[in-house]
Amino acid sequence: MPDKLTKIMEQFDKGKIDIFTALAQISNSNGIENIGFARIDHDRKSRCGFPEFIYGASKTIEQLCKIVPTLIKKQSPVLVTRLDADKGKALKKKFPQGEFDELARVFIIRQKSQKHGNVVVLTAGTSDLNVALEAKYTLESCDIGVTMISDVGVAGLHRLLGEIESFKNADAIIVVAGMEGALPSVVGGLVSCPVIAVPTSVGYGAAMGGIAALLGMLNSCASGVTVVNIDNGFGAACAATRIIQNARRKSEK
Amino acid sequence: MPDKLTKIMEQFDKGKIDIFTALAQISNSNGIENIGFARIDHDRKSRCGFPEFIYGASKTIEQLCKIVPTLIKKQSPVLVTRLDADKGKALKKKFPQGEFDELARVFIIRQKSQKHGNVVVLTAGTSDLNVALEAKYTLESCDIGVTMISDVGVAGLHRLLGEIESFKNADAIIVVAGMEGALPSVVGGLVSCPVIAVPTSVGYGAAMGGIAALLGMLNSCASGVTVVNIDNGFGAACAATRIIQNARRKSEK
Amino acid sequence: MPDKLTKIMEQFDKGKIDIFTALAQISNSNGIENIGFARIDHDRKSRCGFPEFIYGASKTIEQLCKIVPTLIKKQSPVLVTRLDADKGKALKKKFPQGEFDELARVFIIRQKSQKHGNVVVLTAGTSDLNVALEAKYTLESCDIGVTMISDVGVAGLHRLLGEIESFKNADAIIVVAGMEGALPSVVGGLVSCPVIAVPTSVGYGAAMGGIAALLGMLNSCASGVTVVNIDNGFGAACAATRIIQNARRKSEK
Amino acid sequence: MPDKLTKIMEQFDKGKIDIFTALAQISNSNGIENIGFARIDHDRKSRCGFPEFIYGASKTIEQLCKIVPTLIKKQSPVLVTRLDADKGKALKKKFPQGEFDELARVFIIRQKSQKHGNVVVLTAGTSDLNVALEAKYTLESCDIGVTMISDVGVAGLHRLLGEIESFKNADAIIVVAGMEGALPSVVGGLVSCPVIAVPTSVGYGAAMGGIAALLGMLNSCASGVTVVNIDNGFGAACAATRIIQNARRKSEK
Amino acid sequence: MPDKLTKIMEQFDKGKIDIFTALAQISNSNGIENIGFARIDHDRKSRCGFPEFIYGASKTIEQLCKIVPTLIKKQSPVLVTRLDADKGKALKKKFPQGEFDELARVFIIRQKSQKHGNVVVLTAGTSDLNVALEAKYTLESCDIGVTMISDVGVAGLHRLLGEIESFKNADAIIVVAGMEGALPSVVGGLVSCPVIAVPTSVGYGAAMGGIAALLGMLNSCASGVTVVNIDNGFGAACAATRIIQNARRKSEK
Amino acid sequence: MPDKLTKIMEQFDKGKIDIFTALAQISNSNGIENIGFARIDHDRKSRCGFPEFIYGASKTIEQLCKIVPTLIKKQSPVLVTRLDADKGKALKKKFPQGEFDELARVFIIRQKSQKHGNVVVLTAGTSDLNVALEAKYTLESCDIGVTMISDVGVAGLHRLLGEIESFKNADAIIVVAGMEGALPSVVGGLVSCPVIAVPTSVGYGAAMGGIAALLGMLNSCASGVTVVNIDNGFGAACAATRIIQNARRKSEK
């Protein structure tokens, strides 16, 4: 490879190849695993702080059964999200060392690891539990500690106030809420740690599949609340992981 | 008139005129004042519990100057809403006995009257004040007592909690809030009186001119909160008036 | 507990704990029943005027079977809304003292009680009946009297006019309508009592699942009409309950 | 020309030119007046039943001053719609034989003609008057008789019922309404003649610039109501003209 | 009844009852058939020009089986729209004299009658056929003559041009089109008769269930095209019926 | 036919028939095959550069079985898109010389032909594969060469950069992407050939069925990227065919 790279550089230097050809030739030398219908990005953890996970929604069970072993082989934890029951059970059968949680729609094969930090996952109602669980499994796959607190929506404010001590010292709080999505505004006004809001599709009519909650959270009157896509417990967990792992790297320097 | 009505009835009875012709002929006998471009409904108070008010937004100053005297003549209070400064000042000049509030965009000529009941008008932020004032002037024109409490949005929950005693015994609470519109949910969970939510157009971007607050309020997790149009302080006040005046009529029977 | 509270107060007083810690510690002392995935709010009736009801849409039958007994135990009426046939029948089997109405999608266990007031529930068409029934069961669970009047939409105006006597003296009118949602505007112009509009998802195409009716009702030219979420018969009933029970409390004072 | 056409036909017949080339060559022979930036369609009246009118909104005053004379020259009536005050006054100055109505935003130069039929234009409120006037001027330019009835919205039903006799025998009714747009549903249920609904942009907030009224009208529970674009008084008038002129042609045969 | 009416009139005349009570009492005397969950409007034909038809979408088969006989009894044609296959077949079994068309989702029991007028129903594509058939059955139930012309969308313009002779002399043209909904604009520019556009839900993605076609038709550059709801072949047929029957009534006078 | 055409021309020339009647009569003479519910446009290839293909989504299997033979008979390739598995398998059984690809939802009967040009089809993720395959089959039916490159989305930029050499010399690039649809912007900034973006419905929540990707692509900061409908691999392929075949025709002249 050195020879090849030296050659690329010489050509670029002499103007024989342009900048993007140079980039392309170098890019070609990296460790992506191309299995035809997918390219597995084994370096994602070093680059982004969490390994490559698998979005299961639109993949066939055949495709999943080809991707999973590429991760197992590398001792990476396996996390497949948005699995219906049929696909989840098929994966469980094929890889019995894993777990399938039908409510969370997640299949997971854990790797032993030490947990870091503490992310509190709050839900406004019982119906938001599936999204909160997706966040929980993702955090665990990222080696992050998790505390779950359920059913503390704003219509019964004392339920939330009674738990302040449990969440005000978190490294980050993930707030999962549907309907009007008011909980993150209230939480954001109570704490100084990062607050990541996850709107859910819980509700009907003018809830519009979570759009109402999403808009509510984007317009939060509590400053510094950030938002992810509707039902995206996974993304909120990755965002919390970025916060915790980046701070750890910084403090370790 | 009796003769005319008897004749209508006879014709309807003999099948010579149909039901709607009969209705039409009777309707023609009522006391609407037709001034060409508008028909003043002087009986609205006896029918709906509040007099005819004037939506000023798309009326010319000439039209307004023709409508106002028809109300003065009947000793009805005058309330013109959604007036820009030019039209408001012109009305004030023409009818100096009235008041024009530029922030509320309201022109009002009061009639002496006794106030009944107590409606609390809460605002989430200072920016919601104009809408709250529209509600206040309307309530006053309907002979309803008003208490204003400003800037108690959910991002500083103790501001609201500190005022519970002031509003929990109201006849009705009008909650005015923009951005995510979370305040009515919190209030609805704290009190048992009627709660009318008014979304405002305060905010930007994904607030979408008040749509975010409107959707939030429609999806309130606090049961029994009702909603009116964006920035519709007037409508909320009329709704509160219906509640209070109807209860009075009932209790007086 | 007195000792604990005195200690909280002392610490807060000396500045050792902040306002929210104080709130939290007090909140912790209230009577929420935490059953893990849900926190049952047994004091809701004293606070909001109606007991805690159960939103059945996204709860599993296992979860429902755990929540229902906590309410029975307290002699609270049980109302589970938005139940599909499978879950409804399972509940009926488990709690044979209750009723399941498949059209209304409601499971109810009644408590003997005296009814107060009279709420009229109007529907524009036969297709709006399921939402009207949800309102009816909710009102009954709140001890409110109900009168149902069906199929009086505005395309045949005499159907409605012929019923004026039945509804103009109500304590509140709940108007349930889909498609263009015009009925509340017409009713609001005929009566002085509170009018609560419920848009339904009846219709197709540009009805957009009830959005057309919702927007129509929010823009009602009849002043003082308030609106709840699409298909939210439950919420309209709670709003009517707030109106009636609050007036009763006031008049009893 | 005959020679040219014969030649086209021969070529098409021998397969030397294709169908669209033939169409193109024939199309080229018709009486469009090409003035560079616009092509005046002088045959529109014979084809569609009304002459070419001018959409003034996005045309410069220079362009308008070039188009108007091409119509005058042909003794066609001139109707320019959606003119702001500056352009309207400039046209009036240039063509003093015309009239400019600032409220309707219409400039018109009439041709003497006999009126046919009777179109009733109903408005829900005073604020809808500008759109109704656009319809009126257009109908007059199409030689159709017009009756205007204003401010008969559904919140005061007896205002409308009192006018039934005036509109139930119309050749067509144009119903102009903003806000919730309920009037066409009520009218459509009262009459058997064609009803054309025009939503207006009157209102605010959830009226969304007329979308609420538009959706309401499209979902009218009164069968056989048709709808045109928001504020499109012009289009409604053209539709009514099609109805009346087509019936006249038929009956004259 | 005369006595009762006389009494109403007297009371109204003496101010003992108000205008709406009078209306109500008269309305009560008309011929609506109240069967509990529905009120059959037997006078609709005399009032609106077509009899009461049945919207089948959200009615149960039990409800339908109770409504149909009330119409049969009055020798009215029966038309039930938006029936799924199960309900349609059940009706056919119960009322074997009727027909069920699964593509059109229509059940019909015809009454012998003479046809009047000629409505041309054009479809842009084969996929729009179901909506066109709903229009056809409705027109037949209204005693109107129908001509169907299929698959003449604008992407192959000569298909349409080749049929001009068939449709340019119609009493009205119903143009049924999905996707971009361009056909009514082209047709509207070719003919002078009334053009009623029906957007269909044919298409995917940005067709948004017919919204794209609906918007296209509302913005048609061909003047005087009117529009009905998405997939509303029924409504377009009723509108055409209003046009033809009203002209007949007029010409018969 | 010559006689008939000559006669048309004479009549038009003498003003006995108008321009559109002339067009109609000529249009009638062209080679559309009318099979009742559909009109097969056998000349589309000569006119548009690709033959008539069949949109299978809303056609019945009976209709498809009547249309396919009309194309086979003319030696045209057969391409039926948007077929569900049942219809696809039925077609395969009836026409065993064809292929059915369930993922692409395409049925194809190929004609031997020479391929021209090279279109690169890029997909952002594995989930976009079905749309990419629809493009591929369409290109093959249009005699265009295809190169597929999968799973090169922007979150792992080096995957894309490593492939620059493969796509920068294409005749056109079709970029298929869901979620935020960012890939076309990046590709458009790297190459000078035509870039056609296809948004897909991959994603959930705020992806809104592909609307997010569609809007993203329409607002691409890379100039000169064009867009087709969501999931419209077929349309992108036709657009690429227009580009390549038109250039060939030009260069052959």
Place this chain on the structure above:
Amino acid sequence: MPDKLTKIMEQFDKGKIDIFTALAQISNSNGIENIGFARIDHDRKSRCGFPEFIYGASKTIEQLCKIVPTLIKKQSPVLVTRLDADKGKALKKKFPQGEFDELARVFIIRQKSQKHGNVVVLTAGTSDLNVALEAKYTLESCDIGVTMISDVGVAGLHRLLGEIESFKNADAIIVVAGMEGALPSVVGGLVSCPVIAVPTSVGYGAAMGGIAALLGMLNSCASGVTVVNIDNGFGAACAATRIIQNARRKSEK
């Protein structure tokens, strides 16, 4: 105060006051400064990690001139956002120790302080600069270090790649982009630190005032990117402040 609090506790303990009355009475004892139209929250910094800032958009200059001194008095930095030029200049005149940046629409009075951490603010284009500056001023008011990198949008990828070294070690990256909003996805795939995306209203047409960028960012294929409201540079800065200050507090413990 101790006496008062002891009394509250006793009453609550004996059941004489309910939980919320207790909360209310305690809340009343905290240090909110009520200036009538607004309640200044001086404890926000200790609670949320940043002081109270002022949303200037809908406040009058009179209101602003009353609020600013309350902050100055407490030695809090002053930051007023969303000021138009008139209000900004008036503030500058009144409080000459401050700065007004017209592009950023920000008025700021700084307090001397030490900066912590490093937030990189990336903009896709020059047009996004105003939003980026709002973020910068806010970060500075929160005592956070800032690095600005402009005009590195994805259409010229090498502009971004050439800056990787400058941003990959940030404590957090704020990515500001309009149009399709693709930049956060690309950045999120390159780095492991927290990425906060700010959609801007830059663009036209289908950019829909920033909705396109917002949707794009919410659907980012790079995991763990969080989003704030359109043009909300302020909120992104507060979110970054929460991340950095929380980590500092944690590491200091």
Place this chain on the structure above:
Amino acid sequence: MPDKLTKIMEQFDKGKIDIFTALAQISNSNGIENIGFARIDHDRKSRCGFPEFIYGASKTIEQLCKIVPTLIKKQSPVLVTRLDADKGKALKKKFPQGEFDELARVFIIRQKSQKHGNVVVLTAGTSDLNVALEAKYTLESCDIGVTMISDVGVAGLHRLLGEIESFKNADAIIVVAGMEGALPSVVGGLVSCPVIAVPTSVGYGAAMGGIAALLGMLNSCASGVTVVNIDNGFGAACAATRIIQNARRKSEK
């Protein structure tokens, strides 16, 4: 530089730097001109086929006056789009060798060049002219030949058919249309060359600022029509340039 590059390569080769650091260091060596608030991409023409143009909408006149000279210096043509009159005239004054077209909102400084190819720009109406002109100026700056054909919308089909010969042999057709945006569908069915549709914001009400036309074009029933953003004449011209220049490069090889 060679030394530097060799060093990068060695480090990457030994694993001392990762792939993106290598990319970054190479990217840093390219010819972007960084002028602080903007980075001028002088190599865009060689990469994308057209030079860097300037989006003027949100740039200040000061910024524009700094960017323009960097392009002049390189003998690149200058094209500034979306300029209001003030900024356009200021530029014209500063750079008198340029032209400012107020209707097109474009400032242009031409470079002598040979034109290639022929792009036909069709407009549906006179109101679409400004967008068509933006396309024309852009094409000229890209050295492409242009033919303009105006006001050939589908409501007068013979206007379009009469011009077929002028456009059916184009290298590409740009079709500019507002309102329902039907013209591209008709054109796409008539020709085999590439068709690029540009929706415009011409219209009102349900035109929704061009959304109606945009949706219409995306759903075109004519296969292979591609679409750009609303009013984006510039982008359509760049797309046409990609088509023509790529074909030239190919044919020259």
